[in-house]
Amino acid sequence: MKKMELSRTDALAVERTRLANERTFLAYFRSAIVFLSSGFAIIKIDALRDITDIGYFLLVIAPLLFLVGLLRFFYVKRQVKKYYYIEE
Numbered sequence: 001m002k003k004m005e006l007s008r009t010d011a012l013a014v015e016r017t018r019l020a021n022e023r024t025f026l027a028y029f030r031s032a033i034v035f036l037s038s039g040f041a042i043i044k045i046d047a048l049r050d051i052t053d054i055g056y057f058l059l060v061i062a063p064l065l066f067l068v069g070l071l072r073f074f075y076v077k078r079q080v081k082k083y084y085y086i087e088e
Contacts, residue, residue: 006084014080021073021080029069035065039057039062041055042055
């Protein structure tokens with residue numbers, strides 16, 4: 001595939017897309033960490049014994065949320081590379 005010569009505006013748009021993709025992944029990661037820590041806290045605190053089911057639910061959701069974010073990150077990264085053939 002022949003490398004496209006991008007205008008400065010297009011190159012900057014691609015770079016903004018890459019940075020937005022990274023920010024979105026970090027938001028998924030941050031949310032997964034919050035779910036994980038909240039789940040552990042709910043399970044460990046004796047005063048919250050009534051809602052331990054929610055704690056276990058959060059512990060199950062956290063890795064799934066991280067996995068969705070990771071898969072989305074690599075999908076968008078691959079699509080940007082595919083359409084713009086950009087060297088990293």
